[in-house]
Amino acid sequence: MTEIALKADSLSVSRGRVPVLSDITFDVSVGEVFALLGGNGAGKSTTLLTFLGFLPPRSGSVTVLNKPVTQNVEFVRQKSAYLPEAANLYPHLNARENIKYFLSLAKVPRSASDIEAALDEVSLATEARGRRLSSYSKGMRQKVAISLAILRQAPVLFLDEPTSGLDPVAIDEFNQLITKLSAAGTTVLMVTHDVYGACQIAGRVGLLKAGSLVGVFEAPEGGQISPEEVHRAFAEGA
Ligand SMILES: Nc1ncnc2c1ncn2[C@@H]1O[C@H](COP(=O)(O)OP(=O)(O)O)[C@@H](O)[C@H]1O
Numbered sequence: 129m130t131e132i133a134l135k136a137d138s139l140s141v142s143r144g145r146v147p148v149l150s151d152i153t154f155d156v157s158v159g160e161v162f163a164l165l166g167g168n169g170a171g172k173s174t175t176l177l178t179f180l181g182f183l184p185p186r187s188g189s190v191t192v193l194n195k196p197v198t199q200n201v202e203f204v205r206q207k208s209a210y211l212p213e214a215a216n217l218y219p220h221l222n223a224r225e226n227i228k229y230f231l232s233l234a235k236v237p238r239s240a241s242d243i244e245a246a247l248d249e250v251s252l253a254t255e256a257r258g259r260r261l262s263s264y265s266k267g268m269r270q271k272v273a274i275s276l277a278i279l280r281q282a283p284v285l286f287l288d289e290p291t292s293g294l295d296p297v298a299i300d301e302f303n304q305l306i307t308k309l310s311a312a313g314t315t316v317l318m319v320t321h322d323v324y325g326a327c328q329i330a331g332r333v334g335l336l337k338a339g340s341l342v343g344v345f346e347a348p349e350g351g352q353i354s355p356e357e358v359h360r361a362f363a364e365g366a
């Protein structure tokens with residue numbers, strides 16, 4: 129039996145008085161990469177914020193590792209790593225300093241050699257590690273954020289538009305890294321408006337339109353989801 133890591137059950141969420149998500153149901157298995165695909169304003173970021181306990185469900189529920197988020201916010205944030213659209217690391221600190229600082233906030237003690245090993249794992253160039261993040265590309269900042277997730281041993285990764293603004297080489301590196309983490313058991317929920325990127329990396333792609341989940345596409349055994357098929361559904365009625 130596959131274990132469920134994340135579940136949205138008849139979830140509706142409003143922001144202010146405006147309904148943003150309507151009756152959404154999906155789950156993500158342990159070690160799966162699930163991509164939620166949708167246009168601007170579809171409710172993708174709202175979904176992630178709800179899983180992290182920053183926005184309350186108006187009705188329905190979200191669970192992380194079988195615990196309802198609303199009553200277990202601390203547990204959920206401890207188990208999760210969240211990469212927002214704009215990485216929230218400190219530009220005036222270097223990679224090692226950022227990592228040490230955020231590990232100490234999370235009360236996760238790690239040695240200097242653990243930190244170097246995690247930076248090796250994400251392939252951040254050694255010469256860059258002592259440089260301020262203000263000189264980094266988005267891809268490099270993302271590597272630092274993912275190495276932090278690795279050091280925290282976060283079993284769940286929430287990614288908001290992770291490949292937007294990355295060059296093709298950085299996208300390939302990112303895809304390889306996410307595939308490796310998921311193979312090791314990390315559950316990944318990413319949201320994106322990039323049809324091809326979603327199909328390239330995800331085992332399943334959910335299509336979100338104006339706050340409703342209108343379809344879920346699944347990769348065939350050993351293959352990839354057809355981007356043409358998803359693109360047609362994405363563009364339909366747009
Ligand atoms: N801070 C906010 N306050 C009120 N409404 C918001 C806020 N952020 C987003 N919204 C609204 O919620 C809807 C979904 O936004 P969002 O989840 O950010 O979409 P996406 O990430 O898919 O682009 C949009 O209509 C947007 O205007």
Ligand SMILES: [Mg+2]
Pocket residue numbers: 172173174288
């Ligand atoms: Mg968004």
